[in-house]
Amino acid sequence: MSTETTNENESNLPTLALFDFDGTISRRNSFLEFIAYTKGRPSLYFGLFTFIPTAVLRVTRQISADELKRRFFAKFCADSSAEDFHQSASDFGQDILPDFVQPEAAAAIRQHKNSGDTVVVVSASFQEVLKPWCDLMDVVCIATVMEIKHGIITGQLDTPICWGEQKTTRIKQALDLTAFGKIVAYGNSRGDKEMLALADEAFFKPFR
Numbered sequence: 001m002s003t004e005t006t007n008e009n010e011s012n013l014p015t016l017a018l019f020d021f022d023g024t025i026s027r028r029n030s031f032l033e034f035i036a037y038t039k040g041r042p043s044l045y046f047g048l049f050t051f052i053p054t055a056v057l058r059v060t061r062q063i064s065a066d067e068l069k070r071r072f073f074a075k076f077c078a079d080s081s082a083e084d085f086h087q088s089a090s091d092f093g094q095d096i097l098p099d100f101v102q103p104e105a106a107a108a109i110r111q112h113k114n115s116g117d118t119v120v121v122v123s124a125s126f127q128e129v130l131k132p133w134c135d136l137m138d139v140v141c142i143a144t145v146m147e148i149k150h151g152i153i154t155g156q157l158d159t160p161i162c163w164g165e166q167k168t169t170r171i172k173q174a175l176d177l178t179a180f181g182k183i184v185a186y187g188n189s190r191g192d193k194e195m196l197a198l199a200d201e202a203f204f205k206p207f208r
Contacts, residue, residue: 012181013179013180013181013182014116014117014118014179014180014181015112015115015117015118015180015181015182015183015184016117016118016120016175016177016180016182016183016184017108017109017112017117017118017119017120017183017184017185017186018120018122018171018183018184018185018186018195018198018199019105019108019109019119019120019121019122019139019185019186020121020122020123020186020187020188020189020191020192020195021121021122021123021125021130021143022123022124022125023188023189024105024186024187024188024192024205024206024207025101025102025105025106025109025121025186025207026097026100026101026102026105027100027101027102028100029125030097030100030123030125030129030130031073031125031126031129032044033092033096033097033100034088034089034092034129035047035076037088037092037096038088038092039076047075047076051071051072051075054068054071054072055068065161065163066160066161066163069124069144069161070155070156070157070161073126073146073155073157074155074156077146077153077155078153078154078155079152079153079154079155080152080153081151081152081153082148082151082152082153083151085128085153086128089128089129089131089132090132092129092132093129093130093131093132093133093134093135093136094132094133094136097130097132097133098133098136102207104206104207105186105207108186108206108207109137109139112184113138113139117184118140118175118180119137119139119140120139120140120141120142120171120174120175121134121139121140121141121142121143122142122143122162122167122170122171122195123141123142123143123144123162124143124144124161124162124163124191125143125144126143126144126145126146127141127142127143127144127145127146128145128146129143130143131143140174142162142167142170142171142174143162144157144159144160144161144162145157145158145159146158163191164190164191164193164194165194167191167192167194167195168194168195168197168198171195171198182200182201183198183199183200183201184199184200184201184202184203185198185199185201185202185203186202186203186206186207187202187203187204188204188205188208192204
C-alpha cells in the first residue's frame, strides 16, 4: 500500500480528543469541590489542616504521590455508603460542576463532538465523581476508580491513580487507537505529559 493511500485511509478515520479535567476543563479541583459540597467547606478546611503531617511524609518522600492521594481520599470517603456517594456525585455533576468548567474548554468539546470526534476525559480525579458530568456531556470518562465492597466505599482504590503513565495505560486499555486517524490531547500539568506525547496534536494549558 502506498503512503498516499495510507494517509487517505487515516484521514477517513475519526479523531480522538483526549482532555484532562482538573486545571484543563475545570478551573477548580473536582474532588476538593465535591468534598466541600458533601461535607461543607469548614469540614474540608479542617480536614486539610489535620492532613498536614501526611503531606509532610510526601514532601520528605516517605510515601508516594499515589499513596498521598489514597490517604486523602480515605480520610473523607472511607466507610461511606456507595449509594449515597453516587447520588451526591450525580447531583454535584449536574448542578455544581458545570459552574467550574471553563467556557473555552466546553466550546472545544462541543466543536470536537460536532465534528464527529470521540471525546474522552482522562483524569486523576475519581471516576465516580466525574462520570455524571461526562454522561451529561456525552463524553467517555477514564479516571481513578475507588474500591467498593458490599455497598461500602473501603478507602482503597480499584485502579492506580490515573496520572502520568497510567493515563496512557488506561487509554490503551479502553480504546483501540488504530481506529483513529488522529489523536488530539489537552492538558495542563506534569501528570499529562505522557498523554500529550501520545497525541498527534498536543495543547498545553490551552484555555488560559
